[in-house]
Amino acid sequence: MKVGIVDFGFGNLKSLERALSSAGFKNLNIIDNGTELHNFDLIFLPGVGVYSEASEKLKHTGLGKAVKSFIRNGGGIVGICLGMQLFSECGNEIVKSDGLALIEGEVKNMKNLPFRKKPLIPLVNWMPVKFKRKHEFYCDLNEIDGKEFYFIHSYYFRPTCEDYLAATYRLNGVDVPAIVGRGNIIGLQFHPEKSGLVGLKLLSLLLNYFKGKL
């Protein structure tokens, strides 16, 4: 299985690269050109930064189109943090801008969620992630059900369709999306490469998951 990490100038690839390597991924490559995507089976889309700027970059470089085409052709994708949020149709950070529209729904500011008590935003903390048992990911990933992962975000992505919501964390009375996706598309709001041993565990589970699927 050929695995690539997409570099579109947003986020820290090094940590992810090292974590994936530790988790057992071999043949890792950095992809900075959309034309290379077809050589890969699975890609990681890590992201840290501002949605509108990232959206602009994806459009401008043609990478956005290339990713959509890659998925249509059966490729697997794991989005992390901003990368996960870019799976959406659009985001509202600074200005309204387009996402990859792999999953229906919008990215919104966490401040608007109906928290019982307003938490500090950005949310920077370790939160236990709870799976929805009926979601298809549960079969392969339930080993990490209830475990704590490192989140750092001010925006959230809740898919329009419930079927795409795989796991959440609960904060002050609200269930905040933590994992979204179906089939070959997996989006992680948290940073597995920053979540210690449990993060590495998840990555190795993902490796097995995709080996089985692709």
Add this chain to the structure above:
Amino acid sequence: MEVTKLALREKQKIRLIGRLDIKGPRLIKGIHLEGLRPVGDPFDFAQMYYNEGIDELIYIDVVASLYERSLKADLVNTATEHCFIPVVAGGGIRSILDAQKLMKAGADKVALNTAAVRSPLLLADLVKKLGSQSVVASIEAKQSGENDWEVYTESGREPSGINVIDWARKVELMGVGEILLTSIDKEGTGCGFDIGLARSVVRAVSIPVIISGGFGSLSHLQPVLETGISGIAVADALHFHKCSISDIKAAISAAGYLVRGHYT
């Protein structure tokens, strides 16, 4: 009981952070931000803390501004090689380029003090470029009156004339994601945190505040937790094996607060 447990579960966890003061290739530990006593190899200590369940690591080159240089990216590179938890890097960051070098080398967040006090807009520029979650304002404060603390720069050597509350509010305005608050009076002493300082700054801002300086015994935790801080940075007590990470976390949990890895 069940309701209380549930209520507790939803609160945010207190983050326990290992603080590593660096000079060149060495881990050092001063008292009142003075002294260069070598402790050992920073990576050995970092790895140990990672294995023992620390939530985050901070690497600060404490003499960088004084010697007019910056934390080396190489160090961050090595530091993050086998450590899969968030890492904050700081020390002599004076420009966006300096910050980007460290981020590229593996840091998740950058921390600024001296350069930020000299030019607060640098913080805003960094926030714009890197995102607020990646920018930490490192504030060194010394008590100057009954309820007053003054901000210092250059490793606790230059009084700025600025009140810590005014500065905390300013950095929040500039958009930083969180504040690392170090008490010059308490740091390295193991005599307990500066509770007044912690409380005052937490009340003044709406962003997370990490308190640093003075932790020496488990009994120091309850009072500081009550101030509403989001995290605790520990150096001395860990480097010199006064407390273990699991003991500290157990004590935080026993005090009624959540920590990663512990549940009531």
Add this chain to the structure above:
Amino acid sequence: MTKINKYGLPLEVKFCKKCTMSNQRPSSTVEFKNNQDIKKVPIHFDEKGVCDACNFAEKKKTINWEDREQSLRDLCDRFRRTDGRYDVVVPGSGGKDSIVAAHVLKYKYNMNPILVTWPPAIYTKIGRFNFEKWLESGFANYTYHQNKRVHKILTQQAFLNLCHPFQPFILGQKNLAPKMSVLLDVPLVIFGENEAEYGNAIADNEKPTRDQKYFSATDQLRDIYLGGLSTQELMGKYKFSLADLEAYLPVNPNKLAEVGTEVHYLGYYMKWHPQETYYYSVENTDFQPNFHRTEGSFSKYSSLDDKIDWLHYYTTYIKFGLGRATYDSSQEIRNGDLTREEGIALVKRYDGEFPQQYLEDCLHYMEISKEQFLDTIEKFRSTHLWEDRKDQQVLKNPIWTEISSRGSN
């Protein structure tokens, strides 16, 4: 044959290959013989360009400290009193070195120290604070409060005649403890560090005792100079009596012999590491560092108590091109706390910083005007070290030009 100027300083400036010190640094002077005609003996460099202080630091690495500690125990055993009386005089003013000396002698070696203080001319707030904390850690203290008029005039004259306002302090600092030893009948005197470590002849460091020449003389008045003036001049011009000057005069060695006074320094028996003395002081007493950086240097823990101190280092900068940052960084380099590059960066940044904070206090104390001050500074500025560049006095060969001339960093 090295070419020297009228003060005995080499005309060609050279820097030690290991630390930041230059060949302009004078060795310790016998202060009560110090007048304008006296030639300095500058620090010695070996054929590899390394200064004596660095060579001594290397030698220190081979010392058997266990043996030395045993010698200290023997020394203490020899002088320890079992009748409850004081058995060691520890001089100081509450700085970290004297705090460590007193604490270690009492709590580790079971001695019964009496502290003696020759106080600074103008105490700083932090100095007074630490002095109190010194006593609070369990000691009694005799402080000799100088005749303020005498001390002021000597300080003023020392500045005007020698550009050395610190001299009256140094005189008392060296003399008082041996005198108190005689007065109190406590033969053993122990200082902390031997400043000979910083550049006196290596021979000076080979023994534990301070050379009597620094604090004793058989001729009480003849050939004695204070503030650059002979005692006759002082007594004539200012109507000082013998009693007025006694505190500054060297002690009669016969008196020392009667009591059996021995002046030792702990730096011979213990590996003296200034940073570690800082830590020891903070960890074992309520000693506090300064809350800001010392003007002219980079640390917060050294020589905090005297407002004249800052001015003193400014005068060394003018006369020898060596400011506080040079002295401090050299020491830290030798102890392995700084690299030479780091030292040079600090020297470039802080050396010779104008003593703004306490200048007014010092001038007011010495009763001289700013003009007199500036004239004196210019009078003593070493012409072989300084030059006029765009109406500013600039060092001709500062240490940091070494790096830029090598073209690398």
